[in-house]
Amino acid sequence: MSDQPSVSPKVSCKGVDVFYGDQQVIHNVSMDIADRAVTAFIGPSGCGKSTFLRCINRMNDTIEGARVEGLVEIDGENVNAQGIDPVTIRSRVGMVFQKPNPFPKSIYDNVAYGPRIHGLVRDQMDLDEIVERSLVRAGLWDEVSDRLDSPGTSLSSGQQQRLCIARAIAVGPEIILMDEPCSALDPIATARIEALIDDLRQRFCIVVITHSMQQAARVSQTTAFFHDGRLIEHGETEMIFTNPADTRTQDYITGRFG
Amino acid sequence: MSSVHESLTRRRRAEMRFRAYGLAAIALAVGMLVLLLATIGVQAAGAFSHHKLQVSVEWTDNASGPTPPVATLVSRLNTIVREDLETVFPKAMQDRRSQVELHDTVSRLALLPVANRLSRDPPTSGSLFAFDVALSDDIDLFLKGSPKLTSTVWTDGVDSIEQTVGDSVELIYEDGGLLALQREGESNEPTLLLQMGGVVIRVASITDSVVSGKVLVGEVSAIDDQDRSGAIVHRVAAPELQRNVSDQQIAWMLVLQDAGRIKRTFNADFFTNADSTYPELAGVLAAIMGSVFMMLVTAAVALPIGMAAALYLEEFAPHNRLTRMIEVNINNLAAVPSIVFGLLGAALLINFLNMPRSAPVVGGLVLGLMTLPTIILAARAALRAVPQTVRDAALGLGASKSRAVFDHVLPLAAPGILTGAIIGLARALGETAPLLLIGMVAFVAEVPDGPNDEATALPVLIYKWSNGAERAWEPATAAAIVVLLAFMVLMNAAAVLLRRRIDRTRL
Ligand SMILES: Nc1ncnc2c1ncn2[C@@H]1O[C@H](COP(=O)(O)OP(=O)(O)O)[C@@H](O)[C@H]1O
Ligand SMILES: [Mg+2]
Numbered sequence: 030m031s032d033q034p035s036v037s038p039k040v041s042c043k044g045v046d047v048f049y050g051d052q053q054v055i056h057n058v059s060m061d062i063a064d065r066a067v068t069a070f071i072g073p074s075g076c077g078k079s080t081f082l083r084c085i086n087r088m089n090d091t092i093e094g095a096r097v098e099g100l101v102e103i104d105g106e107n108v109n110a111q112g113i114d115p116v117t118i119r120s121r122v123g124m125v126f127q128k129p130n131p132f133p134k135s136i137y138d139n140v141a142y143g144p145r146i147h148g149l150v151r152d153q154m155d156l157d158e159i160v161e162r163s164l165v166r167a168g169l170w171d172e173v174s175d176r177l178d179s180p181g182t183s184l185s186s187g188q189q190q191r192l193c194i195a196r197a198i199a200v201g202p203e204i205i206l207m208d209e210p211c212s213a214l215d216p217i218a219t220a221r222i223e224a225l226i227d228d229l230r231q232r233f234c235i236v237v238i239t240h241s242m243q244q245a246a247r248v249s250q251t252t253a254f255f256h257d258g259r260l261i262e263h264g265e266t267e268m269i270f271t272n273p274a275d276t277r278t279q280d281y282i283t284g285r286f287g
Numbered sequence: 288m289s290s291v292h293e294s295l296t297r298r299r300r301a302e303m304r305f306r307a308y309g310l311a312a313i314a315l316a317v318g319m320l321v322l323l324l325a326t327i328g329v330q331a332a333g334a335f336s337h338h339k340l341q342v343s344v345e346w347t348d349n350a351s352g353p354t355p356p357v358a359t360l361v362s363r364l365n366t367i368v369r370e371d372l373e374t375v376f377p378k379a380m381q382d383r384r385s386q387v388e389l390h391d392t393v394s395r396l397a398l399l400p401v402a403n404r405l406s407r408d409p410p411t412s413g414s415l416f417a418f419d420v421a422l423s424d425d426i427d428l429f430l431k432g433s434p435k436l437t438s439t440v441w442t443d444g445v446d447s448i449e450q451t452v453g454d455s456v457e458l459i460y461e462d463g464g465l466l467a468l469q470r471e472g473e474s475n476e477p478t479l480l481l482q483m484g485g486v487v488i489r490v491a492s493i494t495d496s497v498v499s500g501k502v503l504v505g506e507v508s509a510i511d512d513q514d515r516s517g518a519i520v521h522r523v524a525a526p527e528l529q530r531n532v533s534d535q536q537i538a539w540m541l542v543l544q545d546a547g548r549i550k551r552t553f554n555a556d557f558f559t560n561a562d563s564t565y566p567e568l569a570g571v572l573a574a575i576m577g578s579v580f581m582m583l584v585t586a587a588v589a590l591p592i593g594m595a596a597a598l599y600l601e602e603f604a605p606h607n608r609l610t611r612m613i614e615v616n617i618n619n620l621a622a623v624p625s626i627v628f629g630l631l632g633a634a635l636l637i638n639f640l641n642m643p644r645s646a647p648v649v650g651g652l653v654l655g656l657m658t659l660p661t662i663i664l665a666a667r668a669a670l671r672a673v674p675q676t677v678r679d680a681a682l683g684l685g686a687s688k689s690r691a692v693f694d695h696v697l698p699l700a701a702p703g704i705l706t707g708a709i710i711g712l713a714r715a716l717g718e719t720a721p722l723l724l725i726g727m728v729a730f731v732a733e734v735p736d737g738p739n740d741e742a743t744a745l746p747v748l749i750y751k752w753s754n755g756a757e758r759a760w761e762p763a764t765a766a767a768i769v770v771l772l773a774f775m776v777l778m779n780a781a782a783v784l785l786r787r788r789i790d791r792t793r794l
Contacts, residue, residue: 091682093606119685126683130676132695142694143684193680200684 123197187218584651629721665707
């Protein structure tokens with residue numbers, strides 16, 4: 030829509046439509062997402078943010094009746110092309126969900142699961158190292174290093190969410206998708222996640238869905254506003270929040286609807 | 288304000304009432320259960336013990352050579368037991384009828400295990416050989432209290448005893464006062480037995496000072512002064528014609544008991560014997576083994592197929608008309624009466640595929656088919672109960688569908704699946720009707736060695752025994768029910784342990 034980033038985008042979508050059965054919920058969305066930056070998706074509930082986010086790592090494949098049309102490219106490679114295994118896409122695109130969902134296994138096993146299934150490690154030492162590195166990056170290491178064997182579900186929900194981030198990082202993704210990662214957390218835990226997102230921006234392409242305007246303003250460099258399955262506005266976060274082009278964006282960020 | 292208060296008390300009262308109903312319902316259910324278990328338990332208690340006669344003889348090995356075959360040993364033991372009884376009760380030899388009655392107090396077949404022991408480990412000639420032989424089922428029942436025997440001590444001494452004709456005697460009590468004794472004997476014409484030392488007299492009539500009767504055991508001349516000083520009065524509740532033990536047999540047992548020759552032992556035979564046409568020899572081992580083999584086959588059929596079907600339907604199948612139709616039909620199948628599965632087994636497995644009749648493998652297949660829908664339904668419910676977030680988490684990390692299912696969904700659903708499977712198997716364990724149709728009701732006197740041998744199953748055995756004519760089948764039936772229930776409790780306990788195990792490994 031508005032100004033294109035100067036460098037080549039990490040993710041590039043062109044004319045994406047998504048249907049659930051006969052019902053179309055995403056209409057002709059085109060958007061580029063920059064690498065090593067945080068992009069925020071905002072918009073009223075049910076406008077299709079999650080659905081569009083799932084197009085990037087082909088999670089819509091797992092929903093029965095969902096159908097994606099249009100072009101989604103990561104580094105210029107069509108993720109929906111024939112012969113592309115969604116498994117390889119998802120190893121490149123990590124995902125963090127709204128509700129922290131650690132496996133009912135130990136903290137260690139939670140983080141180690143991804144590297145194990147993708148065969149990223151040769152031996153236990155490698156694995157130990159990946160687990161530690163991921164937990165350090167997720168800012169959780171200091172809190173759990175002495176109890177890696179205790180169940181992931183025994184952590185507080187803020188810690189659980191950071192565990193989920195560590196679990197996603199461990200696979201070595203290039204992109205991390207976060208679908209309302211803080212909506213189930215208290216303000217302190219939220220602040221920690223936000224700091225973490227800001228930190229992770231150095232290495233990853235991050236997309237965050239959020240319902241909090243302040244959060245979008247704090248963590249993102251780019252913001253996309255969705256409404257009714259359509260991308261209304263997309264640009265620098267500061268621009269969107271200070272000088273939106275569309276009245277619907279204006280109404281939404283000033284709290285007049287949504 | 289006050290109206291809120293009023294409605295509050297009303298609501299509270301309604302809640303109390305509701306709670307009371309719930310408690311009453313639970314109390315009723317528990318009461319029924321306790322009643323059921325108690326009746327079965329009381330009935331069964333008789334079958335878990337048996338009265339045996341202790342016999343010991345000086346063993347003479349007449350044929351010094353290879354030990355004779357078991358059948359010969361049984362005959363020899365039988366002769367020993369009979370001769371032993373005849374030595375104790377020589378009067379029984381006077382007429383054929385009482386001789387037969389005496390021999391009938393022990394069961395000849397009960398000597399088989401003794402003979403087996405003997406042939407394995409023959410005693411040296413001249414040594415003392417002691418063994419126990421089971422008393423016949425009617426005698427055993429009598430000793431366990433049916434018909435009821437009440438014994439009281441009569442402290443009046445008898446003044447003189449006159450032998451009239453043959454075994455008839457008159458006991459003369461010069462002080463009189465026998466009316467109390469008489470009154471005791473009047474109701475419903477029960478048998479009165481007077482025991483003095485080793486002598487037992489059946490009372491025929493009583494006047495105030497004279498008891499006349501017939502000597503059943505012992506010699507009047509053997510009654511010494513000490514014996515005369517009192518008597519034990521035994522009253523048998525039912526008249527002789529209404530019971531299976533004669534007065535004569537009761538008299539013998541009283542004397543044998545006094546001599547300490549009868550003991551009540553744990554009836555191990557009940558657990559080590561196969562079925563028999565004699566209730567005192569019938570055991571549940573063959574049926575237990577039959578049920579075990581059958582359950583193994585059932586589990587081997589129903590568990591993998593049921594789980595695979597549930598996994599496919601729940602996790603992989605698209606939701607369309609076809610899968611919906613399959614679902615509906617599985618539900619219907621779960622409601623099909625079990626006897627229909629028996630017909631299917633008889634027609635398909637036995638008549639068409641020529642599988643053996645009465646074999647646990649056929650029973651297991653039939654019960655497996657019957658259990659399949661139950662297991663599928665339970666497994667699907669358990670899989671559905673696993674939160675979607677777990678699948679999302681695994682898929683989001685790049686796990687393939689099947690990895691996500693096997694690594695995460697299945698372990699979480701396992702306890703539920705297991706519970707469903709155990710419930711299904713427990714139902715199959717208690718199933719009788721389909722087994723009747725595939726011939727598992729046949730009389731099988733041998734313990735099966737494998738699922739292809741002829742066998743019967745516990746519930747079928749219970750069904751058969753409950754139809755037995757002799758009264759001794761009653762406690763045997765109850766005992767078999769107890770075994771079946773124990774079996775089920777065991778299975779459930781195994782399920783609970785497995786669940787715990789799974790829960791622990793999963794954290
Ligand atoms: N699995 C689904 N099946 C059918 N409709 C769906 C499904 N998931 C979402 N939808 C519909 O798609 C629209 C967009 O949903 P979603 O992407 O979850 O919105 P958002 O994340 O912005 O709140 C909504 O109208 C919702 O009802
Ligand atoms: Mg959403």
